Amino acid sequence: MSALRFIKEQEISGTTSVSITDVFSSDFDVYCLTGTNISSNSSSHDNVQARLIDESGTIKTSSYDTAQQDGAPEAAISAILGTNASSFGLGSFMTSDLEPESLAMTWWIFNPYSTSSYTYAYWQGGGTLAGLGRMRKGVGVLKSTDRITGFHIYQNNTARLLNSGHLRVYGLSIN
Amino acid sequence: MALGKLIQVDTYTVSTPVGSVILGGGSSGSSGLNVSIDTNDVYMVVWYNVHSSVDAEFWFRVTKSGTGDTSANYDYADKLFNPAGFGRRGVTGDTKTHLENISLQSNQEQGNGISYLYNFNDANELSYYTYEQSNRNISGQSSAPVGGCVHTVRSASDGVLFTLSTGNITHGTFTLYKQV
Numbered sequence: 001m002s003a004l005r006f007i008k009e010q011e012i013s014g015t016t017s018v019s020i021t022d023v024f025s026s027d028f029d030v031y032c033l034t035g036t037n038i039s040s041n042s043s044s045h046d047n048v049q050a051r052l053i054d055e056s057g058t059i060k061t062s063s064y065d066t067a068q069q070d071g072a073p074e075a076a077i078s079a080i081l082g083t084n085a086s087s088f089g090l091g092s093f094m095t096s097d098l099e100p101e102s103l104a105m106t107w108w109i110f111n112p113y114s115t116s117s118y119t120y121a122y123w124q125g126g127g128t129l130a131g132l133g134r135m136r137k138g139v140g141v142l143k144s145t146d147r148i149t150g151f152h153i154y155q156n157n158t159a160r161l162l163n164s165g166h167l168r169v170y171g172l173s174i175n
Numbered sequence: 176m177a178l179g180k181l182i183q184v185d186t187y188t189v190s191t192p193v194g195s196v197i198l199g200g201g202s203s204g205s206s207g208l209n210v211s212i213d214t215n216d217v218y219m220v221v222w223y224n225v226h227s228s229v230d231a232e233f234w235f236r237v238t239k240s241g242t243g244d245t246s247a248n249y250d251y252a253d254k255l256f257n258p259a260g261f262g263r264r265g266v267t268g269d270t271k272t273h274l275e276n277i278s279l280q281s282n283q284e285q286g287n288g289i290s291y292l293y294n295f296n297d298a299n300e301l302s303y304y305t306y307e308q309s310n311r312n313i314s315g316q317s318s319a320p321v322g323g324c325v326h327t328v329r330s331a332s333d334g335v336l337f338t339l340s341t342g343n344i345t346h347g348t349f350t351l352y353k354q355v
Binding site: 068082083117118141172174 | 179180181182183186221223224254256257258259260261280283285287289307308309310311316317318319321348350352
């Protein structure tokens with residue numbers, strides 16, 4: 001059996017935000033989350049942000065420190081930085097656009113279930129918007145020892161919907 | 176033939192303070208499992224919740240026959256991700272790769288990361304590795320050097336070693352996998 005263990009998949013369809021819940025537990029300390037083929041219902045591209053969910057089902061909206069780089073072929077690499085922010089940062093789950101332009105992300109998440117440690121993460125991904133490729137790479141920490149059990153992504157502009165895609169969560173087994 | 180699996184090779188969780196942790200490295204390995212990097216697969220190293228007894232630099236080395244190589248043959252370059260701004264490092268001829276500056280568990284200043292190892296088993300090749308991290312450093316900042324290193328000695332490496340510039344590693348889990 002592979003050390004990377006599939007936990008859960010969440011389909012995305014016609015919603016401004018998506019939560020994938022009850023995926024972080026005492027079974028694992030390190031998790032891999034992937035988002036693939038995620039598109040919106042609008043050709044006006046929009047940033048998608050990421051947050052964490054605690055064991056009471058509350059989406060955490062504060063105490064994130066984050067540093068991201070945004071790479072675009074038509075412009076210089078830019079920085080997206082934040083301390084004590086309300087999410088892992090603007091576009092921390094890339095930027096959505098109308099199909100066939102989509103986004104894909106991979107996240108690694110450390111210690112989410114622990115109540116003696118903050119939750120750490122790093123991510124990278126790519127997408128296309130307005131006909132151009134785009135890359136985003138970032139790191140961050142939720143400065144809270146609350147028990148984290150889920151993951152949440154949302155459109156920055158709630159007038160636009162996430163139309164399609166998948167979220168998958170895997171746990172990294174350590175024996 | 177590739178099987179499409181990630182296989183655990185070695186693991187060690189620090190329960191009492193130690194000066195260093197070795198994954199693989201045969202009989203020198205911290206786990207006592209007497210395993211080594213001994214195939215031509217890509218290997219993956221994961222570490223998390225790493226703390227030290229004092230503020231210290233957190234270092235990474237390759238092992239040769241189970242011993243951490245301290246020769247001045249580590250060339251590495253990385254981008255530092257930090258909410259205070261980005262930085263860049265380019266180092267040649269170092270005696271280790273300096274991953275981060277970490278501290279006590281009570282300060283929530285810890286190291287977490289993943290490294291991929293290439294060509295370690297090949298005696299005719301240099302050992303390469305990349306690293307990605309998400310840490311909180313001794314200044315309490317979210318901090319993450321992301322980059323890669325080459326050990327500029329043409330010989331096989333049989334493991335990896337984690338250590339500090341001073342003090343002991345008090346917490347942390349370190350695991351070695353191979354992709355088959």
